[in-house]
Amino acid sequence: MKRTVVFGFVGTVLDYVGKGSERWEKWRPTVGLCQQADLLIDTLVLLHDERNRGLFSRMQRDIAQISPNTEVISHEINLRDPWDFEEVYAALHDLASAYAFDTEHEDYLLHITTGTHVAQICWFLLAESRHFPARLVQTSPPIKRLGQGPEGRVSIIDLDLSRYDKIATRFAHERDASLSLLKSGIATLNPSFNRMIEQIERVAARSKAPMLLCGPTGAGKSFLARRVFELKRARHQLTGRFVEVNCATLRGDAAMSALFGHAKGAFTGAQTERAGLLRSADGGLLFLDEIGELGADEQAMLLKAIEEKRFFPLGSDREVESDFQLIAGTVRDLRAMVASGEFREDLYARINLWSYTLPGLAERPEDLAPNLDYELERFAREHGEQVRFNREARERFLRFATSSQARWRGNFRELGAAVTRMATLADSGRIGIDEVDEEITRLQAGWQDDQTDTLRELLGDAAGTLDLFDRMQLEQVIKVCRECRTLSEAGRRLFDVSRQEKSSSNDADRLRKYLARFGLDWASLQGRD
Amino acid sequence: MKMENPALVELDGAAGEGGGQILRSALTLAMITGRPFVIRRIRAGRARPGLLRQHLTAVQAAAAICAAQVEGAELGSTQLRFDPGAVRAGNYRFAIGSAGSAALVLQTVLPALWLAGAASCVSVSGGTHNQSAPPFEFLAQAWTPLLARMGVKQTLSLLRHGFYPAGGGEIIAHVEPVAGLQGISLLERGPLQDMHAEALVAGVPYKVALRELESVLAAFPAAGQTVIELPMEQGPGNALLLRVVHEVGCEVFCGFGERGVSAERIANGVVQAARRYLASPAVVDAHLADQLLLPMALAGAGEFTATEASAHLLSNKAVIEAFLPVSIALSQCQAAVHVRVCASG
Numbered sequence: 001m002k003r004t005v006v007f008g009f010v011g012t013v014l015d016y017v018g019k020g021s022e023r024w025e026k027w028r029p030t031v032g033l034c035q036q037a038d039l040l041i042d043t044l045v046l047l048h049d050e051r052n053r054g055l056f057s058r059m060q061r062d063i064a065q066i067s068p069n070t071e072v073i074s075h076e077i078n079l080r081d082p083w084d085f086e087e088v089y090a091a092l093h094d095l096a097s098a099y100a101f102d103t104e105h106e107d108y109l110l111h112i113t114t115g116t117h118v119a120q121i122c123w124f125l126l127a128e129s130r131h132f133p134a135r136l137v138q139t140s141p142p143i144k145r146l147g148q149g150p151e152g153r154v155s156i157i158d159l160d161l162s163r164y165d166k167i168a169t170r171f172a173h174e175r176d177a178s179l180s181l182l183k184s185g186i187a188t189l190n191p192s193f194n195r196m197i198e199q200i201e202r203v204a205a206r207s208k209a210p211m212l213l214c215g216p217t218g219a220g221k222s223f224l225a226r227r228v229f230e231l232k233r234a235r236h237q238l239t240g241r242f243v244e245v246n247c248a249t250l251r252g253d254a255a256m257s258a259l260f261g262h263a264k265g266a267f268t269g270a271q272t273e274r275a276g277l278l279r280s281a282d283g284g285l286l287f288l289d290e291i292g293e294l295g296a297d298e299q300a301m302l303l304k305a306i307e308e309k310r311f312f313p314l315g316s317d318r319e320v321e322s323d324f325q326l327i328a329g330t331v332r333d334l335r336a337m338v339a340s341g342e343f344r345e346d347l348y349a350r351i352n353l354w355s356y357t358l359p360g361l362a363e364r365p366e367d368l369a370p371n372l373d374y375e376l377e378r379f380a381r382e383h384g385e386q387v388r389f390n391r392e393a394r395e396r397f398l399r400f401a402t403s404s405q406a407r408w409r410g411n412f413r414e415l416g417a418a419v420t421r422m423a424t425l426a427d428s429g430r431i432g433i434d435e436v437d438e439e440i441t442r443l444q445a446g447w448q449d450d451q452t453d454t455l456r457e458l459l460g461d462a463a464g465t466l467d468l469f470d471r472m473q474l475e476q477v478i479k480v481c482r483e484c485r486t487l488s489e490a491g492r493r494l495f496d497v498s499r500q501e502k503s504s505s506n507d508a509d510r511l512r513k514y515l516a517r518f519g520l521d522w523a524s525l526q527g528r529d
Numbered sequence: 530m531k532m533e534n535p536a537l538v539e540l541d542g543a544a545g546e547g548g549g550q551i552l553r554s555a556l557t558l559a560m561i562t563g564r565p566f567v568i569r570r571i572r573a574g575r576a577r578p579g580l581l582r583q584h585l586t587a588v589q590a591a592a593a594i595c596a597a598q599v600e601g602a603e604l605g606s607t608q609l610r611f612d613p614g615a616v617r618a619g620n621y622r623f624a625i626g627s628a629g630s631a632a633l634v635l636q637t638v639l640p641a642l643w644l645a646g647a648a649s650c651v652s653v654s655g656g657t658h659n660q661s662a663p664p665f666e667f668l669a670q671a672w673t674p675l676l677a678r679m680g681v682k683q684t685l686s687l688l689r690h691g692f693y694p695a696g697g698g699e700i701i702a703h704v705e706p707v708a709g710l711q712g713i714s715l716l717e718r719g720p721l722q723d724m725h726a727e728a729l730v731a732g733v734p735y736k737v738a739l740r741e742l743e744s745v746l747a748a749f750p751a752a753g754q755t756v757i758e759l760p761m762e763q764g765p766g767n768a769l770l771l772r773v774v775h776e777v778g779c780e781v782f783c784g785f786g787e788r789g790v791s792a793e794r795i796a797n798g799v800v801q802a803a804r805r806y807l808a809s810p811a812v813v814d815a816h817l818a819d820q821l822l823l824p825m826a827l828a829g830a831g832e833f834t835a836t837e838a839s840a841h842l843l844s845n846k847a848v849i850e851a852f853l854p855v856s857i858a859l860s861q862c863q864a865a866v867h868v869r870v871c872a873s874g
Contacts, residue, residue, distance in 0.1 A: 001603045035694060
């Protein structure tokens with residue numbers, strides 16, 4: 001049988017009921033604790049200060065009389081202010097650190113009825129954080145109506161909530177609801193995606209720090225950002241609005257003004273004051289998609305705005321304040337952009353704390369079916385018309401959609417478009433084999449066109465003279481080049497492994513030579529953009 | 530499994546009275562007979578099932594006296610196995626605090642020491658005058674004299690009173706060993722010789738005692754009366770004891786003062802109990818009947834008439850018959866219950 005060890009304060013108010021024999025008829029929490037028919041305390045560590053030595057000794061004598069097997073130990077702590085949170089917490093924390101807990105042979109209880117409310121809160125925190133491997137014990141006065149004696153009642157509270165079925169179930173429901181919200185109710189099956197969503201849920205609940213969502217276009221970055229906003233708003237962590245902007249659409253002075261606002265007369269045409277997106281997002285969530293597209297000035301302003309929660313609107317000498325949750329999105333590799341000096345390292349460090357890469361649809365084949373259902377529901381919602389696949393058609397579409405043929409370059413956005421097309425063309429609300437086959441052809445053609453067009457446009461008829469081997473390699477090289485800002489950046493990405501072996505690598509030169517073999521150069525590749 | 534150990538006694542803790550009595554009787558009988566027992570479903574029907582501190586106290590005291598091996602002696606445990614060793618006479622001190630009553634501990638352990646072959650001295654400190662347990666005076670004035678007629682040599686003395694909730698009292702029992710007990714027959718009370726009321730007060734106004742005695746006197750004008758004022762620090766506490774002495778022996782009725790309950794009501798409870806007894810032809814009241822059954826079973830013979838066949842008495846009978854080769858026959862005899870113990874087989 002484990003020994004029971006209790007820690008508690010001498011209750012200078014509740015335990016003090018006078019010295020006469022009538023004290024036995026009054027409820028004294030600490031004495032009553034030792035008098036319970038179904039609780040046997042082997043050791044009671046009583047915390048008190050110098051002034052209450054007398055009260056401690058009297059309690060020690062009384063407890064010896066009613067519970068001779070209980071060893072009562074004095075632990076003197078002199079608090080300057082027992083209502084000072086920091087001081088009380090530190091004192092109790094010290095006690096926990098110094099105590100040789102032996103959980104194998106001893107069972108620990110923290111008596112929370114005596115002591116200040118601050119002490120009560122500290123006991124709670126220390127038990128909850130397992131600094132004290134203890135349960136809480138609460139004593140309460142007798143209910144006379146029920147004939148309870150002066151020893152009162154005792155209840156033991158275990159903060160291991162998994163023991164409280166009702167509360168645990170409630171938390172589980174809440175968490176499930178939150179996860180479901182983040183996934184828009186789509187029962188996704190991809191384990192790494194689900195793990196990521198679970199972590200985002202936890203981070204969203206506990207942190208106000210910026211988040212960075214990476215991933216290909218159409219992977220659902222903007223969608224997820226909006227869901228995080230909704231989750232935080234439902235939890236009363238945000239009161240403001242959801243503000244979304246694609247940085248690629250912002251250029252020049254207009255970019256500054258759109259983000260940070262401007263004062264009246266700040267520039268020609270600035271006839272009225274403009275608040276700017278950052279200020280509109282005050283108390284809310286700002287989603288900056290394609291953050292890699294921001295110019296250097298905007299990056300600098302944004303960094304200040306994130307760090308200090310204040311900034312200068314264009315043409316204004318008065319700072320304005322805005323406190324918002326930032327989520328940034330990017331298709332491009334920001335780390336590489338930092339290396340090439342195109343993105344501020346300090347801004348990257350600031351937004352890279354919680355960074356998540358959203359996998360494309362092709363990497364989540366198991367999530368195709370649930371997303372397909374979601375898209376059908378969305379269509380029904382938006383068009384007020386229920387559309388279903390017939391069984392065979394659904395199977396055929398899914399078989400194609402999860403095959404290696406399906407590239408899903410536009411990811412979820414592309415899936416949504418496919419569903420919209422099939423649903424629109426379907427007669428009487430049923431998508432059949434014909435609609436599916438047509439759509440498969442359409443999708444394949446789209447992906448095919450994509451490739452041949454690129455080479456044909458750049459090389460003309462010469463494209464037809466290339467081997468499939470060269471065509472495929474060149475297509476991918478061109479794709480990377482178009483994702484990068486400079487020839488050097490593209491070179492670094494393409495020769496990412498071999499360059500590490502060279503003492504002085506000239507990736508840009510290697511790339512230039514490769515392109516030259518096909519009569520191509522950097523400028524001609526970028527020309528199409 | 531009785532096959533493994535034929536001496537093992539298996540008991541259902543929820544049978545009959547279903548409380549601590551079954552456990553205490555089993556402990557006493559295991560010590561005396563050396564037979565181990567398992568008791569299951571301890572206090573199964575109660576609001577707080579399983580062993581409470583007062584039961585644990587009795588188990589620990591019994592285990593100390595016979596060096597028993599015990600399993601399941603934990604708070605809240607609903608199953609207990611007790612393998613007794615040899616009873617060792619000697620000096621024992623049990624400090625039980627206010628967890629239970631000194632009288633219940635003594636009633637559990639003393640019978641084992643009666644036949645232990647050497648003298649013993651047992652001191653129990655804690656509550657001596659508690660609700661729902663016999664007070665010291667019952668043990669000393671009602672129980673011990675009848676035991677003496679059966680051959681038991683024990684004397685009890687009260688060193689200090691201990692009331693609920695403070696406890697702090699102490700009773701000392703001296704036991705001289707005897708070779709065996711003799712059965713007795715208690716079928717006739719004989720004439721009423723004396724009635725005496727005693728009001729104890731400690732840290733409680735003197736007039737409470739006076740009011741209690743006045744109420745007793747109103748019912749039994751011939752009764753003698755005494756107020757015993759105890760030192761303040763032994764309180765707070767108040768008990769009213771009414772001794773009714775017939776030729777055959779003494780009965781003690783008691784009531785305990787409680788906050789919010791008037792002195793008259795407490796006295797009235799005691800008076801009612803005494804009246805019920807006096808109106809009955811039985812020699813002993815329910816409590817004394819419980820406590821006579823075991824020594825008579827040890828003697829292997831004896832009979833008495835009791836006011837009623839209480840749940841405690843029936844539970845006790847069942848436990849005793851499980852341990853000892855005796856049969857206990859109950860029969861209705863006028864307005865009383867005739868209890869007869871005889872050796873079986």
